[in-house]
Amino acid sequence: MTHAGHDGMLQRCRTGRFPAHGLAVVMSMVTANLSGSSLDVDFMVRPVRRALARDLMLRSSARALLAFLLGVAVIVAVARLSPWQPPLPGTPLGWTLAYLAAVVVCTAAKVASTWPSAISAIRRTDQVFCLKDRLITAYEFRGATSEIHELQRAEAQRCLGGTNLAEAARMRLPLIEATLVVISGLLVAGAFWLPNTHATSHDASADTSAIRHAAATTSQVLKNLPRPAGQKAGPSEAPTADPVAQILAGLQKQLASAPSTTAALKSLSSAQSQLQNLQASGQAASAALQAMSQALSSGPTKPLAQALQSGNIAATQKAAQGLASQLAKMSAAQRADVASALERAANNAPSSLTQDLRQAAFSLSDDDLRAASQALASAAKQLAQQETQANSRAEASRIASQVQQIQSDLANSVTASPSNNDNKALSTPQNQPAVAQSAGTPGAGPTQIGQAGQQAQAAGTETNGQQSAAVASAASAQGTAGASAATSNGATGASASSKAGASSPSSASQSRGSSAVPGAGAGKSNANQNGRGSGATGSSGSGEKGQQQTVFVPSTRLSGPGVTQTGPLGSVVAVGSPAYKQLIARYGAAATAGLGNIALPPSLQAAVKRYFNDLQR
Amino acid sequence: MSVDLTPTTDDTSPEQVKAIGEQLHAAISQAVVGQADVIQQTLVALLAGGHVLLEGVPGLGKTLLVRSLAQTLQLRFSRIQFTPDLMPADCTGTNIIGEDELGGRTFRFQPGPLFANLVLADEINRATPKTQSALLEAMQEHTITVGQSTRELPQPFFVLATQNPLEMEGTYPLPEAQLDRFFFKVLVPFPDAGVLHGILQRTIQPPDALSVVTDGPHLLALRAVARTVPVASNVADYAVALILATHPANARNGSLVRRYVRAGVSPRGLQALVTGAQVRALLDGRFNASTDDIRDLALPALRHRLLLNFEALAEGVSTDAVITETIETLGNP
Numbered sequence: 001m002t003h004a005g006h007d008g009m010l011q012r013c014r015t016g017r018f019p020a021h022g023l024a025v026v027m028s029m030v031t032a033n034l035s036g037s038s039l040d041v042d043f044m045v046r047p048v049r050r051a052l053a054r055d056l057m058l059r060s061s062a063r064a065l066l067a068f069l070l071g072v073a074v075i076v077a078v079a080r081l082s083p084w085q086p087p088l089p090g091t092p093l094g095w096t097l098a099y100l101a102a103v104v105v106c107t108a109a110k111v112a113s114t115w116p117s118a119i120s121a122i123r124r125t126d127q128v129f130c131l132k133d134r135l136i137t138a139y140e141f142r143g144a145t146s147e148i149h150e151l152q153r154a155e156a157q158r159c160l161g162g163t164n165l166a167e168a169a170r171m172r173l174p175l176i177e178a179t180l181v182v183i184s185g186l187l188v189a190g191a192f193w194l195p196n197t198h199a200t201s202h203d204a205s206a207d208t209s210a211i212r213h214a215a216a217t218t219s220q221v222l223k224n225l226p227r228p229a230g231q232k233a234g235p236s237e238a239p240t241a242d243p244v245a246q247i248l249a250g251l252q253k254q255l256a257s258a259p260s261t262t263a264a265l266k267s268l269s270s271a272q273s274q275l276q277n278l279q280a281s282g283q284a285a286s287a288a289l290q291a292m293s294q295a296l297s298s299g300p301t302k303p304l305a306q307a308l309q310s311g312n313i314a315a316t317q318k319a320a321q322g323l324a325s326q327l328a329k330m331s332a333a334q335r336a337d338v339a340s341a342l343e344r345a346a347n348n349a350p351s352s353l354t355q356d357l358r359q360a361a362f363s364l365s366d367d368d369l370r371a372a373s374q375a376l377a378s379a380a381k382q383l384a385q386q387e388t389q390a391n392s393r394a395e396a397s398r399i400a401s402q403v404q405q406i407q408s409d410l411a412n413s414v415t416a417s418p419s420n421n422d423n424k425a426l427s428t429p430q431n432q433p434a435v436a437q438s439a440g441t442p443g444a445g446p447t448q449i450g451q452a453g454q455q456a457q458a459a460g461t462e463t464n465g466q467q468s469a470a471v472a473s474a475a476s477a478q479g480t481a482g483a484s485a486a487t488s489n490g491a492t493g494a495s496a497s498s499k500a501g502a503s504s505p506s507s508a509s510q511s512r513g514s515s516a517v518p519g520a521g522a523g524k525s526n527a528n529q530n531g532r533g534s535g536a537t538g539s540s541g542s543g544e545k546g547q548q549q550t551v552f553v554p555s556t557r558l559s560g561p562g563v564t565q566t567g568p569l570g571s572v573v574a575v576g577s578p579a580y581k582q583l584i585a586r587y588g589a590a591a592t593a594g595l596g597n598i599a600l601p602p603s604l605q606a607a608v609k610r611y612f613n614d615l616q617r
Numbered sequence: 618m619s620v621d622l623t624p625t626t627d628d629t630s631p632e633q634v635k636a637i638g639e640q641l642h643a644a645i646s647q648a649v650v651g652q653a654d655v656i657q658q659t660l661v662a663l664l665a666g667g668h669v670l671l672e673g674v675p676g677l678g679k680t681l682l683v684r685s686l687a688q689t690l691q692l693r694f695s696r697i698q699f700t701p702d703l704m705p706a707d708c709t710g711t712n713i714i715g716e717d718e719l720g721g722r723t724f725r726f727q728p729g730p731l732f733a734n735l736v737l738a739d740e741i742n743r744a745t746p747k748t749q750s751a752l753l754e755a756m757q758e759h760t761i762t763v764g765q766s767t768r769e770l771p772q773p774f775f776v777l778a779t780q781n782p783l784e785m786e787g788t789y790p791l792p793e794a795q796l797d798r799f800f801f802k803v804l805v806p807f808p809d810a811g812v813l814h815g816i817l818q819r820t821i822q823p824p825d826a827l828s829v830v831t832d833g834p835h836l837l838a839l840r841a842v843a844r845t846v847p848v849a850s851n852v853a854d855y856a857v858a859l860i861l862a863t864h865p866a867n868a869r870n871g872s873l874v875r876r877y878v879r880a881g882v883s884p885r886g887l888q889a890l891v892t893g894a895q896v897r898a899l900l901d902g903r904f905n906a907s908t909d910d911i912r913d914l915a916l917p918a919l920r921h922r923l924l925l926n927f928e929a930l931a932e933g934v935s936t937d938a939v940i941t942e943t944i945e946t947l948g949n950p
Contacts, residue, residue: 133906133908136851152847152905
C-alpha cells in the first residue's frame with residue numbers, strides 16, 4: 001500500500017466508515033480462528049509483521065545506500081580535487097571500504113533495534129484497517145476471561161475477517177527516498193568527472209622522477225666521454241670541441257628543464273637525430289679518408305696513407321708534416337709521383353681538402369716547394385678535422401645507443417603509468433611494424449636492409465614508445481660498432497659486445513628474402529611489461545623464393561680485401577665474411593634467447609629462428 | 618406531561634449500554650432538537666458517573682436537556698436557580714427547629730435540593746463563591762455535611778450545571794477547584810436553521826411525553842459495566858501523553874501551551890478522559906477504548922481544566938485552540 005493509499009484509508013477511518021476496498025481474499029488462518037473464542041492475534045498478523053520487516057529492510061537498505069553514496073561522493077571529490085597525501089591516512093579505497101563497513105554495521109544495528117515486533121504489527125493493522133485498537137486490546141487482554149473481554153475478542157475477530165493483512169504494511173519505497181538514492185548516484189558519478197589531481201600529481205611525480213633519471217643518466221654518459229689530454233673530467237665540463245659532447249650537453253639541459261615526459265622524449269629524439277647526422281657525416285668523412293688513403297698508398301705518400309688509415313690525428317699531421325719536409329729532398333720524379341698522388345687524393349677528398357691538395361700538387365709540379373709545403377700544412381689541418389669527424393662517428397654511434405636506451409627507459413616508465421594519456425600515443429601499438437631505433441654503426445656504408453618487408457622503415461624509424469629491436473634489419477647493428485645484437489627484449493640495442501670505440505667485426509647480414517621469413521625485422525621487441533608496444537611484429541616478409549638479397553651493415557673499417565658494391569642506398573663496402581659469420585651467430589643466439597622473454601605467436605617465433613638460421617648458412 | 622414508569626430490562630450486559638444510550642438519545646431528541654453532540658457527551662458523562670457543565674447562550678435548551686434527561690431516567694430531579702443571594706444552606710439543606718412526636722422542639726434536618734439524583738444548577742456562575750463551594754463536597758464525595766452530620770446523597774447523583782458565557786457582569790466565575798470537579802464541560806452551540814425549524818415545530822406541536830428508558834439502579838449497573846471496558850496500554854499511554862503535553866514544562870507540548878498555559882490539566886482530567894473513552898466505546902458498539910475516543914473526548918474533558926495566562930486572555934486564545942494544537946503536536950500514537 002502506498003503512502004497516499006494509507007492516508008486515504010486513514011481519512012475514511014476518521015469518518016467512521018470501514019474501507020470497503022480493503023476487503024480481499026479471506027485468509028485461511030482467519031477462518032480457522034473464527035470458530036473458537038480464542039483469538040491468536042499474534043499468529044494472525046504474522047503476514048503484517050513479515051511485510052513490516054521487508055519494508056524495514058527495504059527502507060534501511062535505501063537509506064544505507066543513500067548514506068554510502070553520499071560518503072563515496074565526498075571521498076571521491078576529496079581524492080580528486082586534492083592530492084591524497086599525509087596527514088590523510090590510508091588511501092581513498094581504504095576510506096571507502098571503512099565507510100562501507102561502518103554503514104553496514106550501523107544499518108544492521110538500526111534494523112536489529114527496530115525489527116518489527118508483534119505489537120508493532122498489530123498496531124499497524126489497527127491503524128491501516130481503522131480497527132480502533134481492537135486488535136491490540138484483544139492481544140493485550142488475550143488471557144482475560146470476563147464477558148466483556150470475550151465480547152471484545154469476538155468483535156475484533158469479526159472486524160478482522162475479510163481483510164488482506166498484507167496490505168497493512170507499505171511495500172514500496174517512498175518516492176523521496178528513491179529520488180535521493182538516484183541523486184546520490186549522480187553525485188558519485190559527477191565526482192568521478194572531477195579532475196583527478198591525485199593521479200595527475202602521482203603521474204606527474206612519476207614522470208618527473210623518470211625525467212630526472214634520464215637527465216642523470218645523460219649526465220653520466222657525458223661525464224664518461226673520453227676527454228682530450230689535459231682536460232679535467234667533470235660532470236659539468238664538456239669537451240667543447242667534441243660535437244658528441246655538445247649534443248649530450250644540450251640534451252642534458254633540455255632534460256633538466258623538460259616540463260613533461262613528452263618534451264623529454266622529444267629532446268631525446270632530437271639528440272638521436274643529431275647523433276645520427278653526426279654519424280652520417282662521420283661516415284662520409286671516413287669514406288673520404290679511406291679513398292684518400294687509397295690514392296696515397298704508394299710512393300712517398302705511403303706513410304701519410306697509413307696514418308690516414310690508422311685514424312690517428314697526430315700521426316696524420318706528423319705524416320703530412322714529414323711529407324712536406326721531405327719535398328725538398330725528393331727528386332723530380334718523386335715529386336711528380338707525390339703530385340700525382342695528391343691529385344688523385346684531391347679527386348676523392350672532401351671539398352674542404354680538395355683545394356689544398358690540388359694546390360699542393362700544382363705547386364709541386366711547378367717546383368714551388370714552399371707553396372707546396374704550405375698547402376700540405378693547410379691540408380694537414382683539414383685532415384685533422386676530417387679525422388675528428390670520422391672518429392666521432394664511432395663515438396656518436398655508441399652514444400646514440402645509450403641515448404636510445406635512455407629513451408626507451410623513459411618511454412617504459414611513461415607507459416607504465418595508467419593515467420598518463422599523453423604518453424599513450426607514444427607507446428607502440430601491438431600491430432605496428434618493428435620500430436627500432438637503429439643506431440647502426442656506420443662502417444662501410446649505410447645499412448642496407450633487404451626486402452624483408454618494411455625493414456627500411458624500421459631502420460631509423462624513430463619512435464618514442466616502446467622500442468623494439470629491428471631484429472630483421474638484422475643488420476641494424478645498434479650501439480656499438482657493429483657488435484650489437486639487435487634483438488632485444490624491449491630494451492633497444494642491447495648490444496652484446498658494445499664497447500665504445502671498439503673495433504669489432506662489423507655486422508653484415510644477409511637477408512635472403514624468402515617467403516619463409518616473415519617480418520624479418522620484427523621479432524622480438526615486445527619489451528613492455530604490460531605487453532604494450534610489442535610493436536615488433538614486423539612486417540611480413542615479402543621476399544620471393546630463391547631471391548637473394550645482400551644486406552650490408554655499416555661497421556668500423558677493417559683491414560683486408562673488400563668489395564665495393566653499389567646498393568640501393570649508395571656506395572657501400574662489404575665487410576669480411578669471417579666477421580659476418582661471427583656476428584650473425586651472436587645475433588642468432590641473442591634472438592633465440594630473446595624469444596623466451598616476449599609473447600610472440602609460435603609461428604612468428606619459428607620465423608625468426610628460421611631467418612637467423614638462413615643467415616648463418 | 619406523563620411519565621412512563623415501566624422499568625426497563627435488568628440486562629447489564631455490555632451490549633445493553635449501547636442500546637440504553639441509543640434509547641436515551643432518541644428520547645431526549647424528542648424534546649431537544651439537534652445538539653446531538655451535546656446529548657452524546659452528556660450521556661457519556663452520565664454513564665461515567667460524572668457531572669456536566671453546560672455552557673451556552675440563553676435559550677438553547679440546556680435546562681430542557683436536563684429535564685428531559687431526568688424524565689427518561691426516572692430519576693428524582695431538582696433544580697437550583699443560582700442567584701447572587703443564594704446561600705449554601707439553600708442548596709445543601711439546614712437544620713430547622715421542628716416539633717417532634719411528643720411536641721418537643723428539636724432540630725430537624727431539612728434536606729436541600731441537592732438531595733436528588735439529578736440536580737440542575739442553573740446559571741451556577743451567578744451565585745457567590747461561598748454558595749458555589751457548597752457543591753464541592755456534594756460533587757466530589759456525594760455527601761453533604763451539615764453541622765456534625767454527614768449525609769449521603771442519593772445514587773446515582775449527577776449535577777448538571779449551566780452557565781451563560783455572556784453577561785459576565787454580576788457573575789462569579791467558578792473557581793478552578795470546582796471546575797475540576799465537572800467531568801465534562803459541554804459547549805452548547807447555537808442551532809442552525811434546520812434545528813431552529815425543528816424547535817419551532819415542537820413549539821407549535823409539543824411532543825408526546827418522554828418515555829422512561831431506564832432507572833437509577835440500572836444506570837449504576839451499566840456504569841459499573843462501563844468501568845470494565847478494557848483499555849489497551851497504547852491508549853492509556855496516549856491519554857497520559859496528552860495530559861502531560863498540556864503542561865508548559867513538558868517537552869512534547871506545542872507552542873501555544875508554552876506560551877499561554879499557566880497550569881496544565883490535573884489527574885482528574887486523565888480519569889475523565891479514560892472513563893469517558895470507555896463509555897463512549899460502549900455507546901459506539903465497541904468493547905474497547907481507543908485512541909480515537911480519547912481524541913474525541915479531549916475537548917469536553919480538558920477545556921475547563923486548563924488554566925490560561927493573562928496573555929491568552931488578552932489575545933483571546935481559547936483553551937479549545939490550545940488543546941487542538943496539543944493533539945496535533947502529539948500526532949498519531
